[in-house]
Each structure stands twice: as C-alpha cells, then as structure tokens.
Amino acid sequence: MTDMPSGDNLRVSSWRLLLANPLTLASGVVLIAVAIAAGTARWIAPSGINDVDVPNALQPPSGAHWFGTDELGRDILSRVLVAMQASLQVSVVSVAFAVVVGVTVGVVAGYRGGWADIVFMRVVDVMFAFPVLLLALAIVAILGPGMTTTMLAIGIVFTPIFARVARASTLSVRTEPYVAVSRTMGTGHGFILSRHVLPNIAGPLIVQTSLSLAFAILSEAALSFLGLGIQPPHPSLGRMIFDSQGFVTLAWWMAVFPGAAIVVIVLAFNLLGDGLRDVLDPKQRTLAEARRNR
Amino acid sequence: MRTLFASPILRFVGRRLLYSLVVLAGVLVLAFALVHLVPGDPVRIALGTRYTPEAYQALRSASGLDRPLVQQFFSYAGSALTGDLGVSFRNGDPVTATLLERLPATVSLAIVGILIALLIALPAGIWSALHRGRISDGIIRVTSQFGVSIPDFWMAILLIGLFASTLGWLPTSGYRPLLTDPGGWLRHVILPGLTVGLVAAAIMTRYVRTAVLEVASAAHVRTARSKGLAPAVVTSRHIVRNALVPVLTITGIQLATILGGVIVVEVVFAWPGLGRLVYNAVAARDYPLIQGAVLLIATLFLLINLIVDVLYAVVDPRIRLS
Numbered sequence: 001m002t003d004m005p006s007g008d009n010l011r012v013s014s015w016r017l018l019l020a021n022p023l024t025l026a027s028g029v030v031l032i033a034v035a036i037a038a039g040t041a042r043w044i045a046p047s048g049i050n051d052v053d054v055p056n057a058l059q060p061p062s063g064a065h066w067f068g069t070d071e072l073g074r075d076i077l078s079r080v081l082v083a084m085q086a087s088l089q090v091s092v093v094s095v096a097f098a099v100v101v102g103v104t105v106g107v108v109a110g111y112r113g114g115w116a117d118i119v120f121m122r123v124v125d126v127m128f129a130f131p132v133l134l135l136a137l138a139i140v141a142i143l144g145p146g147m148t149t150t151m152l153a154i155g156i157v158f159t160p161i162f163a164r165v166a167r168a169s170t171l172s173v174r175t176e177p178y179v180a181v182s183r184t185m186g187t188g189h190g191f192i193l194s195r196h197v198l199p200n201i202a203g204p205l206i207v208q209t210s211l212s213l214a215f216a217i218l219s220e221a222a223l224s225f226l227g228l229g230i231q232p233p234h235p236s237l238g239r240m241i242f243d244s245q246g247f248v249t250l251a252w253w254m255a256v257f258p259g260a261a262i263v264v265i266v267l268a269f270n271l272l273g274d275g276l277r278d279v280l281d282p283k284q285r286t287l288a289e290a291r292r293n294r
Numbered sequence: 295m296r297t298l299f300a301s302p303i304l305r306f307v308g309r310r311l312l313y314s315l316v317v318l319a320g321v322l323v324l325a326f327a328l329v330h331l332v333p334g335d336p337v338r339i340a341l342g343t344r345y346t347p348e349a350y351q352a353l354r355s356a357s358g359l360d361r362p363l364v365q366q367f368f369s370y371a372g373s374a375l376t377g378d379l380g381v382s383f384r385n386g387d388p389v390t391a392t393l394l395e396r397l398p399a400t401v402s403l404a405i406v407g408i409l410i411a412l413l414i415a416l417p418a419g420i421w422s423a424l425h426r427g428r429i430s431d432g433i434i435r436v437t438s439q440f441g442v443s444i445p446d447f448w449m450a451i452l453l454i455g456l457f458a459s460t461l462g463w464l465p466t467s468g469y470r471p472l473l474t475d476p477g478g479w480l481r482h483v484i485l486p487g488l489t490v491g492l493v494a495a496a497i498m499t500r501y502v503r504t505a506v507l508e509v510a511s512a513a514h515v516r517t518a519r520s521k522g523l524a525p526a527v528v529t530s531r532h533i534v535r536n537a538l539v540p541v542l543t544i545t546g547i548q549l550a551t552i553l554g555g556v557i558v559v560e561v562v563f564a565w566p567g568l569g570r571l572v573y574n575a576v577a578a579r580d581y582p583l584i585q586g587a588v589l590l591i592a593t594l595f596l597l598i599n600l601i602v603d604v605l606y607a608v609v610d611p612r613i614r615l616s
Contacts, residue, residue, distance in 0.1 A: 122320060123320070125320070129592040129595050129596050130321075130554070130591070130595070131591065131595065133554075133558070134554050134588065134591055137576050138328060138584060140576060141575075141576040141584050221445050222447065222558050225447050225558060226561065238447070245451060248459050256452075259445065259448035259451075259452070262443075262448065263440070263445075266443035266445075267440060267443040270439055274439075
C-alpha cells in the first residue's frame with residue numbers, strides 16, 4: 001500500500017484532532033441537531049406558530065406544552081423551533097454574503113497590492129469605525145425593516161472582518177516560494193488564486209466563519225428585539241424575548257426558552273470556532289497535539 | 295521643528311492622527327450618503343402621514359435637499375466640521391444640541407460598565423492564566439465563553455426579573471442625572487451597568503488570560519525565575535505589569551464598543567442616552583438625527599482608538615519603532 005500524500009495526511013489528522021476535543025465534538029452534534037430541528041420545524045412543531053388559544057394563555061411548561069404558552073396561548077416550543085429556522089437562515093445567508101464579498105475584496109487587495117489595496121482597505125477602515133449594531137441599524141434605516149434587509153445589513157456589517165482576514169492571509173501566502181515559482185512558470189493569476197492562495201488561506205477564514213455565525217445570530221436577535229428584524233406574524237427569538245418583558249414574574253418561560261435557544265446556538269458556534277482554531281492555526285495546533293499526546 | 299518630528303513617538307502620533315483624519319473623512323462621506331441611499335424621497339418618507347405639499351417644500355428646503363448634490367456635500371461637511379449637524383426632521387430641534395444632551399447618560403453608563411468589566415475580568419483572567427489547566431481555569435473559561443454567547447437584552451430582562459420585579463431591590467428602568475441626584479443615579483445605573491459590564495467582562499477575561507499566558511512564557515520571565523526571584527514578585531512585577539499593556543488596548547476597544555453599542559440595553563432600561571436616541575430616530579426615519587448620531591459615535595470610536603494607540607506606543611516602545 002502506498003503512503004497517502006501529505007495533504008491528505010494533514011486533513012485526516014486535522015479531523016482526528018477536531019473530533020478528539022470533546023467540546024468541539026459536542027458543539028458539532030448540537031449544531032447538527034439544531035439544524036435538523038430547525039429544518040423540520042414545520043413538521044415537528046406540536047402546534048401552529050400562530051394558533052391562538054386564549055383560555056390556555058400563560059400556561060407553565062407541561063406535557064401538553066413543553067415550553068409553556070405565551071400571553072395569547074400560543075405554544076412556545078413551536079414558535080422557538082420556527083424562529084430558530086429563521087435565525088439560522090438569516091445568519092447563514094448574511095455570513096455567506098460577507099464571506100463572498102469580503103474574501104474577494106481581501107484577496108484582490110492582498111494579491112494585487114497598490115491602489116486596489118489602498119482603496120479597499122480604507123473603505124474597510126471606515127466601516128470598522130462603526131459599532132456593529134449601529135451600522136446594521138443605519139442600513140435598516142435606509143432600506144426599512146424586514147428579513148431581507150436584516151440579511152443584507154448583517155452581511156454588510158461582517159464583510160470588513162473577512163476582507164481583513166483574507167488580505168492578511170493572502171499577503172503572507174503571496175510571498176511563499178511556491179507562488180513565486182508558479183508565477184515565473186507563467187501561470188495565470190486566476191489559477192494561482194484558486195489553486196495556491198485560496199486553499200492556503202481557508203483555515204483562518206473557516207474559523208472566522210464559525211465565530212461570525214455566532215455573532216450574526218446575536219445581531220439578528222438584537223434587530224428583531226428592536227422590531228427592526230424579522231417581522232410578525234413570523235416568530236423570531238429576539239421579538240419573543242421582547243414580548244416577554246411584561247410577563248417576567250408571571251411567566252418566566254416566555255423569556256427563558258427563546259433566550260436559551262439563542263445561547264445554545266451561539267455557544268455551539270463559538271466553541272466550534274475555538275476548536276477549529278486549535279486545529280487550523282499552526283501555533284494552536286502544536287499545543288492541541290501536545291495536549292492530546294500527553 | 296526637525297527635532298520635534300525626529301522623535302519616534304511624535305512621528306507615530308502624527309501618522310496615527312493622519313490615518314484617523316482619512317477615516318473620519320470616509321465616515322463623513324458615509325454619513326452624508328445615508329440620506330441619499332434611501333429608496334424614494336427621504337423627506338416624503340419622514341413626513342409620513344403629516345405630509346402636505348407645503349410641509350414637504352418647507353422641510354426639503356430647510357434640510358438643503360433641493361440643492362445640487364456636490365453643493366449639499368460641501369455644505370454638510372463644512373457645517374459638520376463647525377459642529378452644526380442640521381435640524382431634526384421630526385421636531386426641528388438642532389441635532390448637535392440633542393446629541394450633546396444625551397451624551398452624558400451614555401458615557402456614564404459606559405464607564406460604569408467598563409469598571410464592572412475590569413473588576414471581574416482582571417482577577418478572573420489573571421487567576422485563570424496562572425492556574426492554567428486546573429479546574430478553576432476550566433470554570434472561568436467556560437463561564438466567559440458562556441457570557442460571550444448571552445444576548446445582552448436577555449441578560450437585562452433576567453436581571454430585571456430577579457433584582458427589580460421579584461426582589462424589588464432596584465428600579466426596573468429610568469434615569470436620574472448624576473450631578474443632581476447621585477443616589478438615584480446609582481440605583482438606576484446598577485442593572486444596566488451590570489448588563490453591559492458582564493458581557494464586556496466575558497470578552498475581556500479571555501484577552502487578559504491570553505495576555506498573561508503570553509508574557510508568562512517570555513524570556514525575561516524565565517530569567518527572573520532563574521535568578522531565584524520569589525514567584526509572587528515574578529507574577530506581580532514581571533508578568534501582570536507587562537500583560538496589562540495589551541489589556542489597555544482591549545479596554546479601549548471595549549469602551550468604544552460600549553459607547554456605540556448600548557442601543558438595546560438603553561432601550562430595555564429606558565436609559566436616555568445616544569443608543570435610545572438612535573433607535574427612536576431609526577423608528578421615526580429622522581435622517582438628520584441618524585446622520586448626526588452615526589457621525590458622533592464613529593468619531594468617538596476613532597478618538598478612543600487613537601488615544602489607546604498613542605498610550606500603547608508610549609508604554610511599549612516596540613510599537614512606535616516598528
């Protein structure tokens with residue numbers, strides 16, 4: 001049997017290292033479970049999201065309503081499941097937007113240098129001068145509230161961080177000897193970028209994607225809490241928490257379950273991001289390997 | 295003059311100042327563009343049900359939107375640089391005066407928040423790093439990871455539920471000015487300050503831990519240990535003191551983030567600061583007020599970052615010489 005190429009060996013050992021970390025493994029399992037529950041929410045939800053049942057309003061958690069009911073008697077579990085779906089949808093689409101635009105800008109700036117680098121990075125610097133939620137609010141103020149605007153606002157807000165990470169990684173990769181050799185052989189820029197640059201900058205970008213997904217969930221929840229994100233009658237975790245404000249002492253479950261859903265998803269993305277960093281960042285990887293071999 | 299700019303620290307400050315001015319110019323362009331990016335007519339949208347042809351013409355003319363775009367920009371930039379940010383679409387009040395009236399409430403909340411964060415993050419982060427791999431380190435790391443994952447508005451509602459609604463120790467919301475009613479201010483600032491501080495503490499604990507760990511493995515610490523210095527002396531004089539330098543940066547960044555990011559907390563606690571003002575302005579489509587708030591918060595953000603960078607360069611010569 002022939003030896004595997006070193007790239008495959010690295011990939012296999014990365015997976016092993018990733019799965020050896022119990023927190024990373026647990027986060028992955030939780031996120032898969034959340035994704036399945038959210039994806040099948042319409043079928044597995046015990047009730048309709050807007051089934052009003054006033055006689056059964058503010059019921060505590062029970063066999064009939066696992067997460068209790070709200071002030072209109074709606075089943076909180078059903079609403080949390082459907083709201084999780086919307087949250088995940090918004091965060092995945094917005095982060096995908098940020099990855100595509102940010103990485104394109106960062107790679108072009110880092111690879112080409114010159115005026116492209118100066119112009120793109122100054123724009124990024126200007127965007128970094130705004131706190132995340134303020135910039136998102138300004139975008140919502142321009143385009144009006146709604147799910148599409150929320151996706152776009154969060155996507156734009158997270159674009160600069162991907163541009164910076166991609167640029168920094170590209171700057172270090174473009175001076176590598178294999179890129180210089182490839183260039184002297186007359187290889188086209190497109191081939192160098194897709195074959196040499198992108199695969200070698202993927203590590204930090206994957207880590208940033210996981211962490212950004214966590215922050216995107218929090219940002220969507222904050223915008224919806226303020227009434228500027230996902231609009232009723234579609235439930236959102238942030239708005240459910242907003243609606244619970246008047247019932248904090250009467251019905252704790254109205255605030256606790258939607259909030260706990262956000263914490264679980266965000267925590268899982270954060271822990272996954274940390275685990276990925278341990279494996280994909282060479283400095284952290286050495287530490288992780290040493291811990292594993294101890 | 296040449297001697298003045300020969301000083302590395304002044305050259306560094308000059309470079310950073312120039313950079314901040316370039317970014318500020320970009321911020322000004324973005325703030326100006328905000329009202330022009332609105333699909334449709336911003337004056338018509340802002341007037342909503344109050345629309346009459348006369349009111350429309352009056353507001354359009356008062357806000358200068360009837361002039362050519364380039365003229366509008368230079369007029370806006372010139373006025374902004376002299377502190378005139380126009381008038382509110384909603385009530386005609388000067389934007390600058392409205393913003394300055396709200397600024398003290400946000401600054402006081404941000405300072406309380408950052409103090410609470412430092413009180414928690416410094417001991418927790420240092421302890422966690424010095425006891426690396428022990429159970430206490432694990433507990434602190436998991437707790438801070440948990441804290442980073444909690445939405446601030448959820449924490450605010452849980453804190454109100456416990457300390458205000460159930461125990462009745464503190465007011466649920468509201469504000470008292472610090473100068474006229476310090477006792478009332480303190481009672482009202484505890485819960486929002488705690489909300490802001492706990493979230494910031496979770497982020498800062500991780501930075502403090504990393505900073506202490508990095509310094510603890512540095513060559514000068516090994517030398518200090520090999521000289522036979524007592525562990526307490528090595529920790530306090532060689533590790534913690536040097537680790538505080540990067541902590542300064544994250545404290546500044548957090549302070550700037552809190553100043554511009556307390557929107558939700560201010561809304562929950564009915565705290566009359568900049569954040570709540572921005573929220574109300576967005577809800578009312580009051581574009582001059584949104585523009586002014588965006589400009590002010592971004593300027594504060596840049597200013598704090600500039601101060602932090604300069605302080606960093608003063609205490610760490612490697613930064614200014616690099």
